[in-house]
Amino acid sequence: MTTFWDIIYLLTETPLFFVAIGGLTWGILGGALPGISASITMALVLPFTYTMDPAQAIALLACVYIGAEYGGSIPAILIRTPGTNSSAATVIDGYEMNRQGRAGEALGISLMSGVVGSLFGLAMLILLTEPLSWLALAFTPPSYFGLGILGLSVIASMSGGSLIKGLAAATVGLMIATVGTDPISGVTRFTFDIPDLLGGIEPVLVMVGLFALTELMSQSGSSTVLQLNETIRIKLPSWSMMNKLKRSQTIGCILGLFEGLTPGGGGSIAAFMSYNEAKRWSKTPQLFGKGSEEGVAAPEAANNTVASTALIPLLSFGIPSSNSTAVLLGGLLMHGLIPGPRLFEQSAQVIDSIYVGSFIAIIAQIGVGMIILPACIWLVNRPRAYRAGFIFALILSGIFTLNNSLFDLGIALALGLVGYLMRIAGFPVLPMILGVVLGHMVESSYRRSLVLSGGDHMIFLQDPIAVCLLSIALIFVVFSLSREFRDARKTKIEEAHS
Amino acid sequence: MNKDLISGVVLLAVSGTYYAWSSQIADSTLSDEVGATGLPHVLSIILAILGVLLIARAILLRRARTVTAAGTDDDQDAHLPRAIGFLLLGAVYVFVLPFIGYVAGTALLIGAVALYEGAPRNWVVLAAAVGGAVFYWAIFVKLLGVHQPVGSLFQGMF
Incomplete structure (x- = not known):
């Protein structure tokens, strides 16, 4: 349990305060750049964290996530272009307010609703994560296998409408995870006598390649020119306005909590659901779509809540429920930190740093958000050609930092090409990343279980936790499959009608 | 040829290549029942099945309608x-x-x-x-x- 003195220690004896502010600032800047999602913003900073203290590194990534969720609303309101996917719902009324000359007010509502959502999410994170993680203390190899399968089962809901493609991407991810040294016998697999491959392909390379490089390649040659008005300043909402917004913010917080806990949920779904529900429960639903303050508050509260609550399944069980939490999981694994109760026991400072760092970032968001707005506008207004050059150089420099290896750069570039081809062919990339991240755990726990049972597969049905996790995984898959078939049938009917 | 068809063929090729490579993995006296080649072999078979399913779906969709399958990014x-x-x-x-x-x-x-x-x-x-x-x-x-x-x-x- 974190004590007051732990917090004082973190604030006075470690650079956590500066790490949190730095992460928040980077997150807001990255989130404000259209096309650079929260996960890409996190992936860009991931290699930098390699040389950092693990507690500071993970806190930095969590703060980047918080900042990016707010940053995404800036271009959404100012130029009708969501900086991140989860700020897409903010466009509807945020941009309308901008058109009415109320851009400063919309940015202020977005900022404060984000702070409310983030604080609620952080409270839930602190209250729920540790009790849930204790469950994992009773975990045996079959339980870990069940956990890995549960993690992989979310692929069904992250396949973007094509389960076959999602499964294929995950399988390729698992194949990548087999590169390196076999976890049981120690023989080398798919290393082709290349020493750099003995340790396997690091998940961070896959993430940077599939997220960041693929996005840069996609934007190459784009003629889109964005221009923000440089004179706009944030106008914070008054108490009476905050009072008026409390219903929509509450809706955002509750749905954000629900979606953060649900694998495959994510900020985008939470934001759109909150927008709909806020409209349904509003006293002035007719104003939605015409510059409603509630229409900005609800999605922003929701997506900022998700930025904290999505960490609950991640820290408790190691299940990443979104792209951003997958990057965070990559960060944890990179520093040898395994999510679960042992993380709370053996690396309590990491957990404390996440909590305290997030709190600092959320509170500082108000000041930093106001100060950094001109910088965001300046950055978005830079010519895309120079921006691409700087980001590309940053990515490649960061990757080299990992192992001082040019081979890693080659791997990341190759994965960038793979990611681009996957995008062309309509394959989702997140299942592939899940495969890479969870592959080792699934294989090693499966084989250890069989070693324990002398090859008897019944061991997976004799362990109550494994049975429970595998059953939940089965429910997820069946639920996702039924949804996919329902959607396919609906599309068919719509096509027949048209 | 539509993209799903090409994707299916590529998956089959990747699966075949991966299987061939995995067959070259050395044996170890420390190996367990599943062995170092166990998972790679299973994965290559799964990928091959998914490739075949994708090809089959592409062909069936092609027969069902003349327009290109949706869900791909032409841009x-x-x-x-x-x-x-x-x-x-x-x-x-x-x-x-x-x-x-x-x-x-x-x-x-x-x-x-x-x-x-x-x-x-x-x-x-x-x-x-x-x-x-x-x-x-x-x-x-x-x-x-x-x-x-x-x-x-x-x-x-x-």
């Missing part, structure tokens, strides 16, 4: 050569880095990408490239203490 498709060109600039960077070192290599990369992305050919590109390279050198080498390549051409100068 991305049209930009493929350009995107590959962008990536090649990175590949050249990786190739020349050991020779010309981090600062010169990064300056070249920023400048080349800026020009490739349509920046006008003037002194601004040069200034941005050199300024950016020095900025990153200060962060990575001086601040973070990362040993970036000095470059064989400049060995002994730093």
